[in-house]
Amino acid sequence: MAKSELMRTSLYAGGTSPIxxxxxxxxxxxxxxxxxxxxxxxxxxxxxxxxxxxxxxxQRPENKxxxxxxxxxxxxxxxxxxxxxxxxxxxxxxxxxxxxxxxVKRIDKRMTEIERKAGLPVGQIQIWCNIESYQGVxxxxxxxxxxxxVAAMALGAEDFTASxxxxxxxxxxxxxxxxxxxxxxxxxxxxxxxxxxxxxINDSEGxxxxxxxxxxxGFDGKTCVHPRQIDTVNACFTPSQKEIRNAQxxxxxxxxxxxxxxxxxxxxxxxxxxxxxxxxxxxxxxAEAAGIKMGGQTK
Amino acid sequence: MIVNSLGRELPEKIGDYIVxxxxxxxxxxxxxxxxxxxxxxxxxxxxxxxxxxxxKDAVIASGxxxxxxxxxxxxxxxxxxxxxxxxxxxxxxxIKSLRFAPSAVVNIKNPSIVDFVRDGTIDxxxxxxxxxxxxxAVLDGEMEKPVILRTHGARPxxxxxxELQIDVAFIGASAADDYGNCTGQIGPNAxxxxxxxxVDAHNAGCVIVITDNLVEYPCIPVSISQxxxxxxxxxxxxxxxxxxxxxxxxxxxxxxDLMIAERTVDLIAASRRFKEGFSFQTGAGAIxxxxxxxxxxxxxxxxxxxSFALGGVPAAIIDMYDEGLVRVVECSQxxxxxxxxxxxxxxxxxxxxxxxxxxxxxxGGFLNREDFGVxxxxxxxTDFNVNILTGSSGEMMGGLGGGPDVAGGAQISIVTLPVVxxxxxxxxxxxxxxxxxxxxxxxVVTEAGIALNPxxxxxxxxxxxxxxxxxxxxxxxxxxxxxxxxxxxxxxxxTTGKVACIVEYRDGTVIDVIREVKK
Numbered sequence: 122m123a124k125s126e127l128m129r130t131s132l133y134a135g136g137t138s139p140i141x142x143x144x145x146x147x148x149x150x151x152x153x154x155x156x157x158x159x160x161x162x163x164x165x166x167x168x169x170x171x172x173x174x175x176x177x178x179x180q181r182p183e184n185k186x187x188x189x190x191x192x193x194x195x196x197x198x199x200x201x202x203x204x205x206x207x208x209x210x211x212x213x214x215x216x217x218x219x220x221x222x223x224x225v226k227r228i229d230k231r232m233t234e235i236e237r238k239a240g241l242p243v244g245q246i247q248i249w250c251n252i253e254s255y256q257g258v259x260x261x262x263x264x265x266x267x268x269x270x271v272a273a274m275a276l277g278a279e280d281f282t283a284s285x286x287x288x289x290x291x292x293x294x295x296x297x298x299x300x301x302x303x304x305x306x307x308x309x310x311x312x313x314x315x316x317x318x319x320x321x322i323n324d325s326e327g328x329x330x331x332x333x334x335x336x337x338x339g340f341d342g343k344t345c346v347h348p349r350q351i352d353t354v355n356a357c358f359t360p361s362q363k364e365i366r367n368a369q370x371x372x373x374x375x376x377x378x379x380x381x382x383x384x385x386x387x388x389x390x391x392x393x394x395x396x397x398x399x400x401x402x403x404x405x406x407x408a409e410a411a412g413i414k415m416g417g418q419t420k
Numbered sequence: 421m422i423v424n425s426l427g428r429e430l431p432e433k434i435g436d437y438i439v440x441x442x443x444x445x446x447x448x449x450x451x452x453x454x455x456x457x458x459x460x461x462x463x464x465x466x467x468x469x470x471x472x473x474x475x476k477d478a479v480i481a482s483g484x485x486x487x488x489x490x491x492x493x494x495x496x497x498x499x500x501x502x503x504x505x506x507x508x509x510x511x512x513x514x515i516k517s518l519r520f521a522p523s524a525v526v527n528i529k530n531p532s533i534v535d536f537v538r539d540g541t542i543d544x545x546x547x548x549x550x551x552x553x554x555x556x557a558v559l560d561g562e563m564e565k566p567v568i569l570r571t572h573g574a575r576p577x578x579x580x581x582x583e584l585q586i587d588v589a590f591i592g593a594s595a596a597d598d599y600g601n602c603t604g605q606i607g608p609n610a611x612x613x614x615x616x617x618x619v620d621a622h623n624a625g626c627v628i629v630i631t632d633n634l635v636e637y638p639c640i641p642v643s644i645s646q647x648x649x650x651x652x653x654x655x656x657x658x659x660x661x662x663x664x665x666x667x668x669x670x671x672x673x674x675x676x677d678l679m680i681a682e683r684t685v686d687l688i689a690a691s692r693r694f695k696e697g698f699s700f701q702t703g704a705g706a707i708x709x710x711x712x713x714x715x716x717x718x719x720x721x722x723x724x725x726x727s728f729a730l731g732g733v734p735a736a737i738i739d740m741y742d743e744g745l746v747r748v749v750e751c752s753q754x755x756x757x758x759x760x761x762x763x764x765x766x767x768x769x770x771x772x773x774x775x776x777x778x779x780x781x782x783x784g785g786f787l788n789r790e791d792f793g794v795x796x797x798x799x800x801x802t803d804f805n806v807n808i809l810t811g812s813s814g815e816m817m818g819g820l821g822g823g824p825d826v827a828g829g830a831q832i833s834i835v836t837l838p839v840v841x842x843x844x845x846x847x848x849x850x851x852x853x854x855x856x857x858x859x860x861x862x863x864v865v866t867e868a869g870i871a872l873n874p875x876x877x878x879x880x881x882x883x884x885x886x887x888x889x890x891x892x893x894x895x896x897x898x899x900x901x902x903x904x905x906x907x908x909x910x911x912x913x914x915t916t917g918k919v920a921c922i923v924e925y926r927d928g929t930v931i932d933v934i935r936e937v938k939k
Contacts, residue, residue, distance in 0.1 A: 143840065
């Protein structure tokens with residue numbers, strides 16, 4: 122299974138449109154989510170399941186992290202969705218509206234059963250949990266560690282604000298706590314933190330502003346509602362040349378200090394401390410994963 | 421049967437037409453014989469009146485008879501109301517078996533060209549392309565004689581070589597005076613450049629200017645001079661301005677097309693030829709308009725200005741001129757109202773003769789000085805051969821336009837297209853109709869990557885330049901496999917042995933034929 126280390130962007134492709142599903146493979150998103158849930162009407166669930174299974178099994182785009190979003194945990198479709206999704210062997214299954222750790226454990230168990238029955242390696246398919254209610258946010262820490270399969274959590278802002286009877290606004294203060302709570306739970310569990318979508322596809326300035334918050338808080342990626350958002354979101358999570366150079370200088374200064382057995386390392390008159398080193402290494406790792414050519418990098 | 425250098429099997433003779441097989445993009449020598457023309461000297465004296473009371477009077481005065489050749493330009497595009505009016509008058513006069521030789525057949529309705537084919541007014545067609553109802557009728561075998569399809573550059577060559585001699589040229593003009601000075605740049609039905617009409621005006625036996633906007637003598641500006649014009653007719657209308665100006669696509673929001681356009685400009689910007697004074701043409705399709713926008717962005721970023729932009733011109737190019745990004749805009753055609761008016765209002769936006777744009781057999785040719793040409797296509801095959809005429813069921817979808825000319829002239833010719841359209845692959849093993857030889861295509865840009873043509877004259881240079889970038893290079897065979905893996909292999913289109921269309925290359929040799937599709 123080809124897996125990308127990058128999870129900057131994930132794009133949904135509706136499970137009923139072969140053209141959109143094919144086309145989605147050519148955009149620059151890191152993660153491609155074939156959807157069986159919201160974009161598929163009740164009458165088309167069977168057809169979509171069949172189509173998505175075949176797309177993932179036989180038309181899988183290279184160098185992308187492939188997910189299948191199944192229907193809700195308590196929906197009548199989930200069993201059949203899991204049966205098809207596990208056998209298609211995506212990188213992960215994306216579960217909507219997760220509220221309790223127990224739900225994840227149940228799904229993990231069911232996936233294991235299907236894997237065994239189908240003679241597939243057990244535990245290889247990961248789980249992404251969509252956190253879309255106040256209950257999910259409150260239980261985020263338990264959900265993040267409910268199964269070793271859980272690789273990411275993603276905040277669903279629209280449903281979350283509805284559950285809070287809050288207004289959804291572009292500045293996004295109504296989801297500020299939820300963003301932090303999900304993010305901290307992800308950090309604690311060592312999994313990827315995915316931010317909520319920015320829904321207005323015609324507002325590129327609004328997306329930029331929203332991304333400033335996303336990146337400042339520390340998210341690893343964001344779900345895109347339209348291919349037009351992908352390059353902007355990727356750019357937000359890709360270190361700039363200036364950031365890369367700064368990171369390289371930090372590591373060079375530390376190397377120099379170690380060589381000279383200097384106890385305190387300084388750069389441009391300021392002290393280089395452990396958090397600075399961590400940030401520098403993280404920046405360079407992201408740049409490398411994004412395929413950016415870096416000259417004179419300290420290893 | 422004979423086989424041309426691209427492997428296409430051709431009959432040696434199609435009716436009276438002797439097939440000269442295509443043998444390479446630059447193998448046919450220049451004509452040494454004098455240029456052939458039907459233009460007569462004429463003799464006008466003070467007091468002569470050229471203005472005719474009606475189209476009927478003008479047609480009678482022209483001496484048009486059965487079996488002769490008539491021509492039109494296609495600058496009014498789908499908004500053309502000249503062709504229908506003229507053919508209706510000709511039918512009323514009982515003139516039959518004409519050779520219809522417009523610069524391109526526009527898809528007019530009420531009346532449709534097919535009506536005049538069916539009633540025998542027209543029995544031969546020579547144009548850039550046929551589509552819609554007429555295309556269907558031709559492929560269904562409704563015309564006995566095959567249609568000859570020529571590129572924009574090949575048409576003036578054929579006229580000057582005597583292969584297409586025009587008896588009467590009907591030239592629609594959005595403004596004209598009563599002595600024949602005329603233009604497309606002003607008036608309610610302005611179409612801008614009348615680039616396709618020059619060769620007709622210069623070489624037809626009789627030239628009739630048709631306008632709905634008779635202006636005071638002398639008409640200014642003037643595109644076609646009075647010295648070439650025999651008669652002038654004023655009619656109620658020559659076109660529908662809404663459709664005349666609808667030639668260029670708006671900036672697309674389709675993310676796939678935007679991605680291809682961006683990659684195209686990445687390729688251009690990576691080339692060593694992208695430097696101060698470079699030249700280009702991008703065209704008017706959805707990907708082309710987006711490419712123009714991205715190109716302007718990249719020129720601003722890099723501080724590079726172009727010496728000239730060429731060909732069919734949309735508003736996006738005029739914006740670049742206004743911004744100082746392009747020094748001269750050479751318009752063989754204007755695709756929208758902004759571009760149409762720009763020639764009159766901007767000193768560096770020029771109307772050019774289509775022959776000077778694209779004819780490989782003249783002493784000029786702007787294309788010979790062009791760096792980058794961006795082209796659309798319906799299909800490309802693994803030899804980089806391009807089909808711009810026929811669709812997935814063999815139906816006529818477009819015209820040759822200037823595509824093969826641009827590919828033959830530009831230093832870097834770039835074909836842009838998606839890997840698949842709907843359920844049909846665009847990159848195939850063998851194109852159904854070969855219009856542009858693969859050896860003249862430098863690169864194919866798709867959403868799945870860029871394929872460079874190892875057989876193109878500038879391959880080494882382009883490869884070296886692109887290897888300095890992170891642009892995704894892919895072979896044309898990989899693109900073809902990818903397309904086929906998504907769509908499967910389409911069932912081959914079955915044809916009869918009868919040739920419905922002859923596709924001529926720039927030099928008049930036959931690059932392919934289109935046979936009737938089996939029902």
